[in-house]
Amino acid sequence: MAKQRLPLCAIYGGTFDPIHYGHLKSVEALAKLAALHQVTIMPNNVPPHRPQPEASSQQRKEMVELAIAGNPLFRLDARELQRSTPSYTVETLEQIRAEHGPEQPLAFVIGQDSLLSLHHWHRWEALTGLCHLLVCQRPGYAIAMDNADQQRWLDSHLTSHVNDLHSAPGGKVFLAQTPPYDISATVIRQRLENNLPCDDLVPAPVLEFIHLHHLYRSVPEAK
Template sequence: MNSKPVGIFGGTFDPVHYGHLRLAEEMLELANLRQIRFIPTGTPPHRAAPQVSAQHRSAMVQLAIADQPAFMLDDREVKRTTPCYTVDTLRELRADLGTAQPLCLLMGGDAFLQLHTWHEWEQLFELAHIVVGYRPGFTIDERIHSATAELQQHYQQRLCTADDLSRQPSGGIAELAIPKLEISATDIRRRVAEKRTIRYLLPNAVANYIHQHHLYKPC
């Protein structure tokens, strides 16, 4: 088996910005992915509800990725009325794409070290690979001692290279050194509320959408 993997990139995207887009672009290249699906979260179980509606967040993602044919909006989670668990989304994707298609769940190092808190977290490895982006010179191996014994065991047994991701449909953990842009959605929302510029933090099309729909402004 040797099929290019499909990347799964979930998040609130409230709003989507260049930090998200650069991370996705780097992972697309370094993990040799065929496609990355951006999946805006509907009702996230691990964090506060997004500030704007699912429809607005999906629309902003669609605008942000319009010029990259390898990026795709997948709105299955925002259509749900119940809490969105990643394991359920991966099960749906498996049903859609088949058991042989390699899937890669994309995340940062901090999220990976908290993986044991996710719903049915050990089932994630049966459904997808996990690709962890980390700052250059700062590996997960240096921090894994802070994780649970179960997660440490999975890390030690499943660690693989990016080239290995296309050889099996799921089960691996790959690490990628990716420079991080210091951009946050929280800062963008605060800037909009304070009537400060958000230029060069996100695509112009997204900035225009925010202004046109009066998003993130004080009530």
């Protein structure tokens, strides 16, 4: 009797400050391309490689919950928000790998921008020993890596076969041909600060939460 194959677990980490349609629609497209049944959204607390979030950990958690409510594709993992130290992806993935065991196919979702800067991540070369990397397209970013060594690393891990992601615990990089949604949290925060509409960029419950808590607004100077 053939051994039953374990389902691929996919994790999508990020600041989500705030979560927006660029996040959600990219991963929904990726799920169809990579045959994902569920994606775990994992907000980080203190990202080492990016500016610190403007919204609090609790506010970003609540915005994610509002954004994914009623969508069975997504679930939330808030473990990184409980940390007071920088969130290193490799350490979190080591923890998740220990929880699931060595045979569980595991994938981490990143954007094309993150792939190009991956060599700056803490212990980045250990990532593919823990999981696959599923890469969503980002508009305006190069297809090739910055130098020959990084490109050789990428070429040695690339796969275009979805079955490779489901049949092995990790080790592959899958460049998904997702639509390049031109939406960024930076632009959204700038629009909100200038009282410009964001209805087409952010789910309505998230936008209501942002307005209710007066997030991403400049503080008026004291007179």
